[in-house]
Amino acid sequence: MTRLALAALHLVALGIGLGAVWARSRALRGDVQPADIRRALTADTWWGVAAALWLVTGLWRLLAGTEKPTEYYLSNHVFLLKMGLFVAILLLEIGAMKTLTAWRRHLARGETPPLDRARRISTVSAIEAALVVAMVGAAVIMARGLGSH
Numbered sequence: 001m002t003r004l005a006l007a008a009l010h011l012v013a014l015g016i017g018l019g020a021v022w023a024r025s026r027a028l029r030g031d032v033q034p035a036d037i038r039r040a041l042t043a044d045t046w047w048g049v050a051a052a053l054w055l056v057t058g059l060w061r062l063l064a065g066t067e068k069p070t071e072y073y074l075s076n077h078v079f080l081l082k083m084g085l086f087v088a089i090l091l092l093e094i095g096a097m098k099t100l101t102a103w104r105r106h107l108a109r110g111e112t113p114p115l116d117r118a119r120r121i122s123t124v125s126a127i128e129a130a131l132v133v134a135m136v137g138a139a140v141i142m143a144r145g146l147g148s149h
């Protein structure tokens with residue numbers, strides 16, 4: 001039962017996360033209006049929810065061995081590629097997170113945030129969406145026994 005719940009929640013995170021990061025990218029493309037900033041920040045919150053859900057369910061599946069023993073994953077090249085892609089997303093996210101946290105502070109003070117980084121966050125978000133899709137590819141390959149030798 002736990003095994004099925006973890007598998008389902010891991011996929012729900014994919015639905016939430018891919019939609020959210022794509023929405024964040026779209027909201028910050030072109031001529032950004034105040035309503036777009038709010039849309040981007042809402043999408044950003046859901047992106048964070050997905051990241052937490054991915055980490056908790058992924059680490060649980062990895063460490064508790066609900067599908068396969070932990071050693072299977074740690075010695076599987078495609079699983080390690082999947083983790084490398086996840087780290088790449090986290091590294092790309094650092095800059096976006098700093099800027100969006102500053103935007104939230106500006107809005108809390110009733111000010112309009114400086115939008116000079118909006119275009120960059122839009123591009124970074126689109127790259128992150130592509131990396132998530134690559135992770136899905138790696139996940140389905142490694143889950144079926146490929147990449148183990």
Ligand code: HEM
Nearest residue numbers: 014054055058059061062067068086132135136139140143
């Ligand atoms: C962007 C983040 C992630 C995406 C898109 C993703 C995607 C997926 C998908 C689609 C599967 C199902 C594979 C299948 O049964 O065909 C899966 C399984 C799995 N994922 Fe993730 N995942 C992510 C993050 C993580 C993280 C952070 C971890 C561990 C730290 C992790 C560990 C696992 C494990 C252990 C499985 C089980 C594979 C099996 O059935 O043997 N995932 N992932």
